[in-house]
Amino acid sequence: MFETYEEAVGWIRSRSKFGMKPGLERMQWLMEKLHHPEQKIRTVHVAGTNGKGSTVTFLRNILEQAGYTVGTFTSPYIEQFNERISINGTPVSDADLIRLTNEIRPLAEELEHTAFGAPTEFEVITAMSLVYFADIRPVDIVIYEVGLGGRLDSTNVITPLVSLITNIGHDHMNVLGHTIAEIAFEKAGIIKHGVPVATTAMLPDALAVIEEKAAKEKAPLFRAGKEFSFAEIGGDLTGEHFRFASPYGAYDCLSIAMMGRHQIYNAALAVMGAELLRHIHHFRIPQHALEKGLLLSKWIGRFEKLLDDPLVIIDGAHNPEGIDSLIETMDTHLRGKNIHMIFSALGDKDLDHMIPKLDHKTDEIIFTTFDFPRAIPAEMLYKISHHQNKSFSEDWKETVLAKIKEMKGSRDVLVITGSLYFISKVRKYILGQSERNGQS
Structure with missing residues (x-):
């Protein structure tokens, strides 16, 4: 029992x-x-x-x-x-x-x-x-x-x-x-x-x-x-x-x-x-x-704003159709913004079609990974991308925190996307950090 x-x-x-x-x-x-x-x-x-x-x-x-x-x-x-x-x-x-x-x-x-x-x-x-x-x-x-x-x-x-x-x-x-x-x-x-x-x-x-x-x-x-x-x-x-x-x-x-x-x-x-x-x-x-x-009706993890300053949005776009929807929403609601993106995904996804779509819609893209059985190493995602301003890190927490601290301009927005399992971890982490900072 x-x-x-x-x-x-x-x-x-x-x-x-x-x-x-x-x-x-x-x-x-x-x-x-x-x-x-x-x-x-x-x-x-x-x-x-x-x-x-x-x-x-x-x-x-x-x-x-x-x-x-x-x-x-x-x-x-x-x-x-x-x-x-x-x-x-x-x-x-x-x-x-x-x-x-x-x-x-x-x-x-x-x-x-x-x-x-x-x-x-x-x-x-x-x-x-x-x-x-x-x-x-x-x-x-x-x-x-x-x-x-x-x-x-x-x-x-x-x-x-x-x-x-x-x-x-x-x-x-x-x-x-x-x-x-x-x-x-x-x-x-x-x-x-x-x-x-x-x-x-x-x-x-x-x-x-x-x-x-x-x-x-x-x-x-x-x-x-x-x-x-x-x-x-x-x-x-x-x-x-x-x-x-x-x-x-x-x-x-x-x-x-x-x-x-x-x-x-x-x-x-x-x-x-x-x-x-x-x-x-x-x-x-x-x-x-x-x-x-x-x-x-609200659905957490779907184009959800986590922070206002800097503007941080998470979205569980985990397949090609999800990426298309995210891009369309960014075109409508983030027009004129400098879009920085952090992306992680699982190995059973159509990454050869997903990542190039993001390449064309972001000013910067950072690939990372997380602790999950089917999560893809950051470097493998990085190699699929042809973005001029791309990088990768195997430590997602350090990557997220560093990017949030780095962003200062009102035109900058951080979009974190990919696997829903990844988004779940990121959401909990960012909100936890925000609460701790608010209490200090």
């Missing part, structure tokens, strides 16, 4: 040694042993390449403003492990996490000795979340973010009220496939029989796969630009503004505080999800709740 939080989290993280093992057999075995918690809860399922976390946040806040108690299951975490399983934005307590781990551990060890083999870290956390929302802290609805892909992801044991698929691009190609169609096939695997699905996927190859799967499952399909639409009104220092229309009605002006045109896509998908919940499943979601929920 685990008695402390550290023991529980240590055991969960130890499951990472089993790696990623796509397939639902282990989850189905666990669900049977746990008396099928996945059948006791109402859910929304969110898949896609980028924007899943933001979409979950927008929809969660909309539902919360409408008076519902909303569970969320997300990954990876930015501030603390517990936030992966949350209710109305409040992470699972240490005590409940210990309780859940003690319940799942004997089953995980039993499963390890079957033909299915040991459950992975993500499978264990997914099972814990289902037990939590079904039996320990029941809620009105849970929004589940897919961990990887969709079809064989451990979250795919749920049958949701609504399925949402964000944009589809190139990421995790070593697992999901090397073409957009192959990747879309995995994402579209969350589509269930008769369950309405909405998507902001735009690439023809991706849409064709989603359309085929929806038709096969007789799932009503709502496509951006077809069954629902949205249009940017403009952006300013308060955020982005857009119009939205669907078969259920229209909104002349919706506003979000998250920066970047790509966030309009995520917000629009969340609005479409809310409309489907409202009109098909009879959720009471008044317009004021929808508007306020969007405006209150």
